[in-house]
Amino acid sequence: MRETQMKAIVVSKPGAKAQLMDVAMPTAGAGEIVVSMMGCGICGTDHHIVEEGLPTAKYPIIPGHEPWGKVFALGTGVTNVAVGDVVAIDPSLHCGMCDQCRQAKGNLCKNWGAIGGSHPGAWAEYFVAPAKNAYSLKDFPLDIASLIEPVACAVRGLDRLNPHQGKSVLIVGGGTMGLLLAILLDINGCQPLTVVEANAKRRDISKKLTGLTIISPEEAKSARADYVIDATGIPSVIEDAITRVNAGGTFMVFGVASEHAKVSFSPYAIYKDEIQITSSMAILHSFGPAIDLMRVHGDRFRPLLTHTFALNEFEKALAVLSSGEAIKVALKP
Ligand SMILES: [Zn+2]
Ligand SMILES: [Zn+2]
Numbered sequence: 001m002r003e004t005q006m007k008a009i010v011v012s013k014p015g016a017k018a019q020l021m022d023v024a025m026p027t028a029g030a031g032e033i034v035v036s037m038m039g040c041g042i043c044g045t046d047h048h049i050v051e052e053g054l055p056t057a058k059y060p061i062i063p064g065h066e067p068w069g070k071v072f073a074l075g076t077g078v079t080n081v082a083v084g085d086v087v088a089i090d091p092s093l094h095c096g097m098c099d100q101c102r103q104a105k106g107n108l109c110k111n112w113g114a115i116g117g118s119h120p121g122a123w124a125e126y127f128v129a130p131a132k133n134a135y136s137l138k139d140f141p142l143d144i145a146s147l148i149e150p151v152a153c154a155v156r157g158l159d160r161l162n163p164h165q166g167k168s169v170l171i172v173g174g175g176t177m178g179l180l181l182a183i184l185l186d187i188n189g190c191q192p193l194t195v196v197e198a199n200a201k202r203r204d205i206s207k208k209l210t211g212l213t214i215i216s217p218e219e220a221k222s223a224r225a226d227y228v229i230d231a232t233g234i235p236s237v238i239e240d241a242i243t244r245v246n247a248g249g250t251f252m253v254f255g256v257a258s259e260h261a262k263v264s265f266s267p268y269a270i271y272k273d274e275i276q277i278t279s280s281m282a283i284l285h286s287f288g289p290a291i292d293l294m295r296v297h298g299d300r301f302r303p304l305l306t307h308t309f310a311l312n313e314f315e316k317a318l319a320v321l322s323s324g325e326a327i328k329v330a331l332k333p
Contacts (some may be wrong), residue, residue, distance in 0.1 A: 009314050012060045014053025020312055023062070026076035026120065026128045030221045036113030039064035039146040039308070040122040041330045042317060044175065045256070049117070050318075055259060056117050064123035064331070065091035065116030066149035068137060078131040086196045088133040088148045089122070090287040091115040107156070107284040114282075123311065125333055135291055141298045146330035147180075147305055149283070152290035154180040157254050157280040158188065163227060165189035170223050172196045172241045173231030173255055174206050174214050175295060176304060176328045181229055181254065182212050183300050187293075190227065196220045199326040209303035209327065225249065233257040239264060247273035254280055 005022045012019075028034045046063045048054050068088040071081050075262070081087060091268030093113035094106030098301045101109050115121050115129055123206045137145060154177060161167075168188045171178045182195050195214045197203040207214045215223075226249040232240045233255030242265050245251050294301055309317040 006125040007311060008062045008120075009064075009311065010060050010062055011050050014049075014059065018063070018105040018314065018318075020314065023037055026126055028073050028078075028128055030076045031078060031131055032075040032128050033071050033078055033081060033134060034073040034126050034128055035069040035074040035087065035122075035134075036126055037064075037066065037067055037122050037124060037333055038069040038142070039067070039100070039330050039332050040064045041149060041328060042321060043150060044177075046116070047321075048256075056113065058118050059159060061117075062120040062122075062124050062127070062252065063080065063116050064121030064127070065096065065114050066146060067091070067115070067122030067127060067331075068142075068145040068148065069122070071134070073125060075131070080131055081088050081134050081136070085134075086137045086142070088137055088145055088287075088291065089115065089129045090135065090152065091117070091121075092121060092283050093130070094132070098240070101234060106286065107143065107282045115212060123314065123331055125311070133289060137291070138160060140291065140295060144294060144298050144302050144305060146308075147238070147301050147328060148287070148290055148294065150176055150180055150328070151184075151286040151294060151301065152283045153177065153280070154184050154283065155230070155286035155290045155293065156182050156284050157181055157252065159284075159286060160278050160280040161229070161252055163188050164192050166191065166273045167226040168185070169193040170196065170220075170225035170228045170241070170244055171231055172229065172237055174199075174202060174325070175231060177254065178229075178231035179206055179210055179212070179304060179327065180301070181231060183210065183297075184293075185227070186212070189298055194220070194223060194225070198242060199324050202327070205306075209306070227252065229254050231255045233261075235263045237260045242275075243269070243276075245275050247275075249273075250276040252278050252280065305330060308332055
């Protein structure tokens with residue numbers, strides 16, 4: 001007989017303690033699959049979902065939007081995957097019918113949602129996803145599969161930035177996303193490339209793991225670059241970073257600021273130096289490319305996944321993340 005219950009991490013409301021509990025086993029509707037989770041990253045967005053609540057999240061919620069696993073059951077009409085296939089899941093849920101979706105800009109969908117945000121996520125033994133969101137991981141190095149979703153977000157960032165080789169880069173914020181952007185820009189031939197990270201512990205670990213140039217805010221006092229990317233979402237940091245773009249360069253808002261945050265900047269300086277300001281939101285047409293890229297450059301990304309914990313050790317996982325001793329932390333069943 002099939003199980004009717006599974007273990008999942010549930011957050012009942014913003015600020016409530018996340019708890020491992022038994023919940024009903026999900027079933028696949030038409031065009032959907034049930035996936036047996038094999039790995040799922042923990043990211044900054046999850047921290048927002050657990051701590052202060054996200055506008056797009058629906059509570060109670062099972063977080064987890066960076067999943068991969070084995071296809072366990074198929075809903076009607078699913079033909080692109082088979083039971084037993086190992087797949088990574090793009091968590092983005094687009095309605096397919098609004099103006100933005102019709103222009104193939106699903107990340108700007110008016111009804112945008114995500115597995116692990118608006119819908120139950122993958123910090124669970126099983127989760128449901130649209131079959132069209134599944135990407136085959138045949139012959140993929142599975143030890144780095146929990147990094148696919150964040151790499152897909154970073155690839156979207158590069159699509160938006162459209163970087164040219166030989167241009168200089170300053171990335172402010174050396175968390176997982178800042179480091180992933182740095183690695184991608186390095187692969188793309190942007191140099192010199194500098195990451196600024198305020199946390200000394202994280203700076204030292206990241207330097208060792210990636211070989212990138214990672215400096216403190218004090219050391220970065222006079223740093224400027226053609227491309228300056230904020231990967232912190234902190235208003236005061238953004239206000240400073242936007243003044244560091246070389247004439248003719250681009251500033252990118254990548255880190256997620258709080259919904260009500262405001263910054264001030266000099267429109268005159270933006271005008272005089274023809275500074276472009278751009279941004280990147282989640283994933284768009286970048287999930288497949290991220291997988292392809294990681295097949296080739298897996299060794300560059302592998303060191304970032306520093307810790308993996310079982311579902312029932314998730315409290316330890318969250319603690320290690322906030323200690324600054326980890327870069328990317330993932331859960332497994
Ligand atoms: Zn994430
Ligand atoms: Zn839409």
